[in-house]
Amino acid sequence: MSAAPATATAPAEPLLVAEHLMKRFPNGVQAVDDVSLTVHAGETVGIVGESGSGKSTTAKLVLRLLDADDGTIRFAGTDLRGLRGKALRDVRRSLQLVPQNPQTSFNPKLTIGDSIAFNLTVHGTRSKPAHARAVELLERVGVATGHAAKHPHELSGGQLQRCAIARALATEPSLVICDEAVSALDKSVQAQVLNLLAELQRETGVAFLFISHDLAVVEHVADRVVVMYLGEVVEEGDAAAIWRAPAHEYTRALLAATPERLLATRDAAAAAPTP
Amino acid sequence: MSTARATLNRTSVEDIITRAGDHEHVLTVEDLTVAFTRRRRQITAVRGVDLTLTAGRTLVLLGESGSGKSVTARAILRLYGRSATIGGSVRLGDTELTTLDESWMRGIRGGAIGMVPQDPSGSLDPLRRVGAQIVEVLQRHDVEQDERRGRAYAGGLLERVGIHDPGRVLDAFPFELSGGMRQRVAIAIAIACRPRVLIADEPTTALDVTVQAQVLALFTELQRELDMALLLVTHDVGVARIVGDDVAVMYAGRLVETGSVDEVLARPAHPYTAGLLDALPLPGIPRGELLAIPGRPPGPDELVSDHACAFAPRCRFAQPSCTRHRPPLVEVRPGRLAACDVVGGEVPRVAPATRGATARTEAVA
Numbered sequence: 219m220s221a222a223p224a225t226a227t228a229p230a231e232p233l234l235v236a237e238h239l240m241k242r243f244p245n246g247v248q249a250v251d252d253v254s255l256t257v258h259a260g261e262t263v264g265i266v267g268e269s270g271s272g273k274s275t276t277a278k279l280v281l282r283l284l285d286a287d288d289g290t291i292r293f294a295g296t297d298l299r300g301l302r303g304k305a306l307r308d309v310r311r312s313l314q315l316v317p318q319n320p321q322t323s324f325n326p327k328l329t330i331g332d333s334i335a336f337n338l339t340v341h342g343t344r345s346k347p348a349h350a351r352a353v354e355l356l357e358r359v360g361v362a363t364g365h366a367a368k369h370p371h372e373l374s375g376g377q378l379q380r381c382a383i384a385r386a387l388a389t390e391p392s393l394v395i396c397d398e399a400v401s402a403l404d405k406s407v408q409a410q411v412l413n414l415l416a417e418l419q420r421e422t423g424v425a426f427l428f429i430s431h432d433l434a435v436v437e438h439v440a441d442r443v444v445v446m447y448l449g450e451v452v453e454e455g456d457a458a459a460i461w462r463a464p465a466h467e468y469t470r471a472l473l474a475a476t477p478e479r480l481l482a483t484r485d486a487a488a489a490a491p492t493p
Numbered sequence: 494m495s496t497a498r499a500t501l502n503r504t505s506v507e508d509i510i511t512r513a514g515d516h517e518h519v520l521t522v523e524d525l526t527v528a529f530t531r532r533r534r535q536i537t538a539v540r541g542v543d544l545t546l547t548a549g550r551t552l553v554l555l556g557e558s559g560s561g562k563s564v565t566a567r568a569i570l571r572l573y574g575r576s577a578t579i580g581g582s583v584r585l586g587d588t589e590l591t592t593l594d595e596s597w598m599r600g601i602r603g604g605a606i607g608m609v610p611q612d613p614s615g616s617l618d619p620l621r622r623v624g625a626q627i628v629e630v631l632q633r634h635d636v637e638q639d640e641r642r643g644r645a646y647a648g649g650l651l652e653r654v655g656i657h658d659p660g661r662v663l664d665a666f667p668f669e670l671s672g673g674m675r676q677r678v679a680i681a682i683a684i685a686c687r688p689r690v691l692i693a694d695e696p697t698t699a700l701d702v703t704v705q706a707q708v709l710a711l712f713t714e715l716q717r718e719l720d721m722a723l724l725l726v727t728h729d730v731g732v733a734r735i736v737g738d739d740v741a742v743m744y745a746g747r748l749v750e751t752g753s754v755d756e757v758l759a760r761p762a763h764p765y766t767a768g769l770l771d772a773l774p775l776p777g778i779p780r781g782e783l784l785a786i787p788g789r790p791p792g793p794d795e796l797v798s799d800h801a802c803a804f805a806p807r808c809r810f811a812q813p814s815c816t817r818h819r820p821p822l823v824e825v826r827p828g829r830l831a832a833c834d835v836v837g838g839e840v841p842r843v844a845p846a847t848r849g850a851t852a853r854t855e856a857v858a
Contacts, residue, residue, distance in 0.1 A: 268701035269672075375558075376789050404557040404728065409772035409785035416781025431701065438774035438783070461776050475702035476731070 231295060233259045233393055233425050239279050239289035241272075249275040250286070251449040255427075257393060262419065262426040264440030264457060266433050266472065272449040273429045277395050280427070281315060282306060294392065311341050314386035318398035320378035324370040330356070330378075331366030334385045341389055355384035359414060376407035380414065387418065395427045400435060412439060433469075434476045437461045445469045506600030510689060513586030513605060519689045519722045520546040520569070520606075524581035527561070527568045536793055538564040540746040541581070543822075546690055546722035551713075553733040553754065554726045555769075556743035557790050562726045565743070566692050569724075570602050571595075585690070604634045607683030607721075611695040613675035617667040623678050624663030627651075627685060634686045650681040655711055673704035680711065687719055694726045709735050730769055734758055742766050745791050745803035748822055752829040760839050762831035765804045767840035802833070810835045 234257040241250040250272045257263045265273045278284040280291060282298055291298040293313060301309060314337075317323040324333050331352045338348035353363045359380040361373075370378060379399065386394050396415070400408045412435070418424065430436050436443055437457050445453040445466060453466040464470045513519055527539040539561040546552055556562040567573060569583050571590065583590040585605055590598065602608070610616045618626055627647035628640060637643040644663065651659035654677040667675055676696060683691060693712065697705040713736055716723045725736055733740050737754035742763065750763040761767040771784040788807040797803045798819075805815035812835055825831045825838035 268703065374789055374792060404790065405730075406557060406769060406772050406786035407789055409774070409783035410787070412774065413781050413783050413785055420781070433702075434774050434776075437776055438778065439780060458776070471703045475706040 230259070231292075232256045233294060234280065234427070235290075235292045236276075236280055237290045239276065239291070240287045241275055241279055241284065242287055248449050250279060253289075253446070253449070253451055255444050255451070255454075257425050257427055259392060260419070260423045260425055261442070262428055262440045264436035264443040265427065265429045265446060266431065266436045266443060267446035268431055268472070270448070271446040273446050274397055275449075276446070277315075277397050277427065277429055281310075281313065281395060307341070311389040312392045314389060314391040314394045316379070316382050316386045316394060316396045316399040319402055320375065320382045321370060323382060324378065326370055329367050329369055330361075330373070330381050333370075334366075334381065334388055337385050337388045351388060352384070355388055356381065359384045359387075359418075360410075376403050376411065379403060379411055383411070383414065383418070387422070387424070390422070391424060393425045393427060395429070397429045398431070399428075401430060401432065408435075415439065432476070433461070433472050445472070506597055506604060509585060509588045509597075509601070510605040512588070513689050514548075516586040517547060518545045519548050519586065520544075520724075521584045522565075522569060522581070523584075525565060525568060525583065526578075526580035527564050527573070528578045528580075529573075529576060530578075531794075535578075537797075538746055538793070539568065540799070542741075542743070542746075542748055544724070544741060546724055548689065548722050549716065549720045550738045551716060551723040551725055551736050553737035553740045554724060554743060555728070555730065555733050555740055557728055557769075559745075559790050559793055560743040561746040562728075562743045563694050566608075566694050566724060566726045569692065570606060570608060571598055572602075600634070603630060603683075603688075604686045605688055606690040606692060607686070607688035609676070609679050609683045609691065609693040609696045612699050613672075613679035614667060616679055617675060619667055621666070622663065623665055623667065623670070624648075627663075627678075627682055630682050630685050636686055647681070647685075650685055651678070653684075654678075654681045654715075655707070656681075672700055673708065676700060676708055677711070680708075680715070684715055684719060684721075688721060690722045690724065691716070692724045692726075695728070696725070697732060698727070698729070705732075706735075712736055730758065730773070742769075745797045747803065747832065748830075749804065749833070750829075750831045751822070752826075756829060762825045762829055762836070762838050762840065763804075763833050764808045764810050764836060764840050767842060768807075768809075771842065810840075 237254045239250050239253045242248050253276055255263065265276060267273045275284065279286045286299060293309060296309060298309065331349055334352035334355060335348035338351060339345055353366050356363050356366055361377055361380050365373060400411050403411060415426065419426065428436060428439050440457040443454060443457045443460050444451055447468045453460065453469050460469060464473050522542060522544040525539055525542045526537060528535050528537045542565055544552060554562045554565060568577065568579055579591055585601065590601065624644055624647055627650065628643040631637040631643045631646060637646050648659040648663060651662055656662050656674065656677055662670065697708050700708060709732065712723065727733055733754055740754045740757050741748050742750040742765065744765050750757060750761065750766050757766060758770065761770060768786040772786060774783055786807050791797050791803060800819055801817065802815045802820055805811040815835065820832045820834045822830045822832040
């Protein structure tokens, strides 16, 4: 195991600092309410919460797929909220996404190779080297390179999610947002993909913002965890510490309800507190 | 359906249901096979599954996508109609369901055997109020023909499944309810006729974990109260652990292991079951060091040989013989069946089954 390259440097400015983010949807729902989070280079921060907690909206605000109503987002020293056009596109090279459902995130008409290469050509790489790099990446994430010529529907969910990871890593990003990236996978395949993400992080020093409803998965992958409930951060801290001693009642409810926890304590099902 | 015919059928169906109550094993599935024809090719999704459901007990059918677990559940109710070829036997008490007249089968579905689907938004009619949908079920199965009394009955059912304001929910359209509430409505409909058997296909998969815990607790409660046999289909070993008495693990259309939940999850006898348990991200396992099962389950279009163990390509214990001969499901210990002749009744675990248990117990306190 090699040392993570990112930790070698002196403590620098965090990679991502989002402060006091606010987002209200037109229907009046305050989806994100004063959310702040920090991601350092090379680390994994987990956001955990149930549907409607605002975790995916937070991700979209950071990615600038949605515009925040208020707050600041600094990424690698740049004010993200002020960026537009080419400047924003350039930043996105370093800020990538692995979405939940690869079946819908790949263009069904393009081959896998084309889809991955597109993430490079859109940033100025020529077509030939981009395709060569796509094949390299597929090999790296454990997908047979022959699949580069296949279409998304020909691959299984697990293989396709590996391809989505390859696509996100193509631009050598410093931060990848994984939005429920393993939730749709079978448990036996989920473990493979979690292992792959850990390996890639060790190799490249990429940081992950890992969003999931599954506290057990987040505890496994994350250094720090942010717990969201109804748009607000209700608890944050060291992942293992939160697992051992959750401070907020909602976190306790989430924790008691994880299947892994229930494996150990069957009677907890009836006793699970309701948020 | 003419009224005369409906009455005739109802009497007969009632008779079947009453007789089913006399049997300890309410529902018996024997050597069930389900095949579909797709692009002129036969795809066998279920190959020789045996299940026994007992009143007051829960059998969990555990498997990953494509294992045939949902197909098994739906085939019991003959929900595939003519699009599937079904072999083997499904008996409710002493009545064979695979050959039962379709008009009688309609009385069985929702009458003797209730079904809770994975996604209630797909099973509830989006254009009709919840109350009307429940009343319809009550009328069709002759529980209550009168609309007003039916509505009162429906309100009682909603209360029974933990809905505190049944009046509002009866008048609501499905889209006005949360996912958890919709699933409670689906459960209310499934138990409306006090079925002998309840089949639930991934009933909590679409729900948030805290809601899931409540809904699973509701299943257990209702089952005790109504003395139903519950068949619960899930991919989630945690869910199996919470609600199950017995578990049947499926892989590639076959059962690979059966036994009591406590036993199977503590001492799996098939490498696939052990692999599923070991792949869980339990606390204390260093990041990136999960024991993943390599490869993936065979897809629906892939041919699975009948003369080899389907799990062999992914199995740590595979021997050359595993690809030449399919191990039968045999008793490996009292009450335990497994289809593996390599591990000899208990899978040697890489890590103890209790790893991480200390950390978890601490946190619960």
